[in-house]
Amino acid sequence: MKSKIIFKSSSVLLLCALALASASAFAHDKGHGAHADAQKIGVAGLAARVSRTVDVDMSDAMRFTPASVLVKQGETIRFVVKNSGKLKHEFVLGGAKELKEHYELMKKFPEMEHSDPNMVTVASGQAGEVIWQFTQAGEIAFACLQPGHYDAGMKGMVNVAKGKKAEKAKAAVQTPDEHASHQH
Numbered sequence: 001m002k003s004k005i006i007f008k009s010s011s012v013l014l015l016c017a018l019a020l021a022s023a024s025a026f027a028h029d030k031g032h033g034a035h036a037d038a039q040k041i042g043v044a045g046l047a048a049r050v051s052r053t054v055d056v057d058m059s060d061a062m063r064f065t066p067a068s069v070l071v072k073q074g075e076t077i078r079f080v081v082k083n084s085g086k087l088k089h090e091f092v093l094g095g096a097k098e099l100k101e102h103y104e105l106m107k108k109f110p111e112m113e114h115s116d117p118n119m120v121t122v123a124s125g126q127a128g129e130v131i132w133q134f135t136q137a138g139e140i141a142f143a144c145l146q147p148g149h150y151d152a153g154m155k156g157m158v159n160v161a162k163g164k165k166a167e168k169a170k171a172a173v174q175t176p177d178e179h180a181s182h183q184h
Ligand SMILES: [Cu+2]
Pocket: 062, 088, 089, 090, 144, 145, 146, 149, 154
C-alpha cells in the first residue's frame, strides 16, 4: 500500500521533470528524430550582458502587453514583467508546442510548482524578471501557464530576427551611396 503511494508520487515527479526538460532550452541536440520539434529557444542570460530591457504587463484580462516583441539574434533581453491584475500570473518563454504540453500538465497537477530561468511567476501587484539570450532566429512563444489563462489567450510571441539579415538591413538603410544611386 505504502509502496503504491510512493510509486504514484514519483511518477508525477517524473512527468513533471519530463515536461520541464522538454520545455528547457538545453533539452535536445540535433539528431533526436523523435524530438525534432523541440525548439531551441536560447539560453539563460547574464545580467552583465543585458542589451535591452523590455517591460511586459500582465493583466486579469488574460493578456500580455505587448504580446509581440521583436529582438535580434544574440541579444540578451531583460524582461521586467509586471502583474497589474489581482490573480497570480506568470511569464514562461518556450517553444509553442512545449508550452502547450507544459500547460496541459499544469492543468492535471495544479499544485505543481515550477521554476526555471526561462520563466517567472508574479503575484498581484508585483514585478519579476527573466533575463534571456536569444541565440536562435525564429518565433519563440511566451505564455501564462496558470490554469485557464493559456486557454483564455494569455500568450505572446518573440520574433528573433536573424543576426546577419538584421545587420544587412540596417546597413542598407544607412548607406548614403546606395541611396544616391537611386534616381528620384
Ligand atoms: Cu495568467
